[in-house]
Amino acid sequence: MDEILEMLARYERILLLGCGTCVTVCLAGGEREVGILAGQLRIHARQEGKSAQVDEHTIERQCEKEWVEEIKDRVEGVDVVMSMACGVGVQLVAEMYPEKPVFPALNTTFMGYPAQHGIWFENCRGCGNCVLHLSGGVCPITRCAKSLLNGPCGGSQNGECEIDKEIECAWQVIYDRLKKTGRLEWMNNYQPPRDWSTAGSGGPRRSVKIEEVLD
Amino acid sequence: MEAKEVDKAHVAVDDFDPKIVAFCCNYCAYAAADLAGSMRLSYPPNVKVIRLPCSGKVEITYLLRALEDGADGVMVAGCLEGDCHFMEGNYRAKRKVRHAKRLLEEIGFESGRVEMFNLSSAMAGRFAEIMEEMTERIRKLGPSPLRKG
Numbered sequence: 564m565d566e567i568l569e570m571l572a573r574y575e576r577i578l579l580l581g582c583g584t585c586v587t588v589c590l591a592g593g594e595r596e597v598g599i600l601a602g603q604l605r606i607h608a609r610q611e612g613k614s615a616q617v618d619e620h621t622i623e624r625q626c627e628k629e630w631v632e633e634i635k636d637r638v639e640g641v642d643v644v645m646s647m648a649c650g651v652g653v654q655l656v657a658e659m660y661p662e663k664p665v666f667p668a669l670n671t672t673f674m675g676y677p678a679q680h681g682i683w684f685e686n687c688r689g690c691g692n693c694v695l696h697l698s699g700g701v702c703p704i705t706r707c708a709k710s711l712l713n714g715p716c717g718g719s720q721n722g723e724c725e726i727d728k729e730i731e732c733a734w735q736v737i738y739d740r741l742k743k744t745g746r747l748e749w750m751n752n753y754q755p756p757r758d759w760s761t762a763g764s765g766g767p768r769r770s771v772k773i774e775e776v777l778d
Numbered sequence: 779m780e781a782k783e784v785d786k787a788h789v790a791v792d793d794f795d796p797k798i799v800a801f802c803c804n805y806c807a808y809a810a811a812d813l814a815g816s817m818r819l820s821y822p823p824n825v826k827v828i829r830l831p832c833s834g835k836v837e838i839t840y841l842l843r844a845l846e847d848g849a850d851g852v853m854v855a856g857c858l859e860g861d862c863h864f865m866e867g868n869y870r871a872k873r874k875v876r877h878a879k880r881l882l883e884e885i886g887f888e889s890g891r892v893e894m895f896n897l898s899s900a901m902a903g904r905f906a907e908i909m910e911e912m913t914e915r916i917r918k919l920g921p922s923p924l925r926k927g
Contacts, residue, residue: 565884595837595839598837599842599881602843602845603882603885605846606845606887606924607886609846609923
């Protein structure tokens, strides 16, 4: 919160922009969270005796130009946009309104699923070269602390990871899963060193579906 | 002139009539308020009761908005723990109130202006007592810094 207050300290008219897709279901930056943060910002400003106008607005997706275009008038009427989307949304809004400062309200962390309401686990790194068919549907890149392709390591103890006892050893899960599905011999397959250029080490990635590209 | 203004401020604090918004569960606090009325129990008239279908219906934004709009104190009243009509709504309310207090502390606002209470529909006396307690607490804290005008 201190970081957000510092970012906004110089500005009076703020557009707090929520995103109606992923961050909404992750309870991080949807309409509800926009309402809460806007309330906090207004209360803080008025307490300090400052006048602050905090507009609340949530669009369907901040990662698609069509939705971001629709808020043109709102953006023009403020000094700064505080985006509650993931980093993708923040960047697109910043790109489409280059005259306006656009700040992130969230630290975008990972792609995951809710293990239960309010608790999320990371399970995909978007590395661009999926091995889930070899690893019993468990991603070793994400869920093994060492991202080992040929595991487990010596730190696997009673199904727990040596990095943190709260973390399941991904390779133990892979072993159990392969055993259950009669593919245990796959554990003996050796995975050669892989080409990490698909994972971002080759620079920012782009994806083209030529049949979808409009002239 | 200056002295007069100080005097005025002093009088304002003495006369301070706290505005309190109470979000009350339909099955307990609201019914208890009703019973308190039938029993002719007196409690501070400065409490505005808002009926909710369950205390679990309360949203953090309701609490923040009430404060923004000039309430000096905001409370949520739900059923006794273990007695929620919807099994666990009051526990959810408790967590939300706790979180709202944290959010207020983050921005340096007195979190004591927000509180959760539990009572049953038969506890009319306790209802009046809670209203006294909250009014007294807010009176001590003084007018909200967000009060309009």
